[in-house]
Amino acid sequence: xxxxxxxxxxxxxxxxxxxxxxxxxxxxxxxxxxxxxxxxxxxxxxxxxxxxxxxxxxxxxxxxxxxxxxxxxxxxxxxxxxxxxxxxxxxxxxxxxxxxxxxxxxxxxxxxxxxxxxxxxxxxxxxxxxxxxxxxxxxxxxxxxxxxxxxxxxxxxxxxxxxxxxxxxxxxxxxxxxxxxxxxxxxxxxxxxxxxxxxxxxxxxxxxxxxxxxxxxxxxxxxxxxxxxxxxxxxxxxxxxxxxxxxxxxxxxxxxxxxxxxxxxxxxxxxxxxxxxxxxxxxxxxxxxxx
Numbered sequence: 001x002x003x004x005x006x007x008x009x010x011x012x013x014x015x016x017x018x019x020x021x022x023x024x025x026x027x028x029x030x031x032x033x034x035x036x037x038x039x040x041x042x043x044x045x046x047x048x049x050x051x052x053x054x055x056x057x058x059x060x061x062x063x064x065x066x067x068x069x070x071x072x073x074x075x076x077x078x079x080x081x082x083x084x085x086x087x088x089x090x091x092x093x094x095x096x097x098x099x100x101x102x103x104x105x106x107x108x109x110x111x112x113x114x115x116x117x118x119x120x121x122x123x124x125x126x127x128x129x130x131x132x133x134x135x136x137x138x139x140x141x142x143x144x145x146x147x148x149x150x151x152x153x154x155x156x157x158x159x160x161x162x163x164x165x166x167x168x169x170x171x172x173x174x175x176x177x178x179x180x181x182x183x184x185x186x187x188x189x190x191x192x193x194x195x196x197x198x199x200x201x202x203x204x205x206x207x208x209x210x211x212x213x214x215x216x217x218x219x220x221x222x223x224x225x226x227x228x229x230x231x232x233x234x235x236x237x238x239x240x241x242x243x244x245x246x247x248x249x250x251x252x253x254x255x256x257x258x259x260x261x262x263x264x265x266x267x268x269x270x271x272x273x274x275x276x277x278x279x280x281x282x283x284x285x286x287x288x289x290x291x
Contacts, residue, residue: 006079008042009072011035012050015059016069017096024059070271077275094123097281101146104221106130108241110146110288117284124277132220143278145267146285160267164289166238167258168198170251173231181251185214187233193219198236201260236260240289264289 014024014035021032028035039051050065061069080094101110106128118124129142134151145151151160172181186206189199206213214233218224221238228235229247236259242248252259266285272278 011038012068013072015051016061093121093277093280095277096125097277098127098143100129100142102132103130113288147265148262150265151267159270159273160265162263163266163286164264166262168236168260169239171237171242171248172234174247174249184234185212187214187227187235190217190219
């Protein structure tokens, strides 16, 4: 069995980042057949399968491929650091970092604040992935995750720390009068999202004698925002976003504490947590959610 070298590993890393032969080829500035030939040769020489093809033509790394890609990313970072050190640019942050969170956090919290970090680090590129699913850090679907619950999987392969919280308050459309706001029904989530703490809180309020639920249900927080802004009812919304939206007004502003608080957890893979670009993006996320 031959030992892999950097030229081998960068093909595996490109497949990990691109997901298809064509995308990997573009990253490496070669053609598709070169990527396919090199991957096949690497697997044969090492005696392990790193890449497998899924039915739709997408390429997916095997567990061995995932381990190889993680090591490749560290080697890539070390080579870049050495190059910068030799050229006097050792403090520069560069490369691509993938960040995932639920759509409302990506679209309404991180994207509006992205200019700050991209101006600070001109050679940094971020992929912001708005997804309600928990994308896997161990399978390299993302580099960093900002989640509303502590991770239950990954074990020692991932590191997680609480970086803040989302406070929720009761909001209605700013166009409604005080009298109209008093009897608003509650806009809540459909059954697929009934497990969410904010959905459970609304159900408890209604069961305790609060106003009825609205005739329309939604399945995500973005839909909730739009329903409330449209005057369809009141609901629980994250204060960090709703307070900045002039189309909304807070109905429980006199409360001494928020109706609901959810912790924010910043998570990354243990093997890449010390990379400069990962540290820079994690610092920016923490600054953004705690300001």
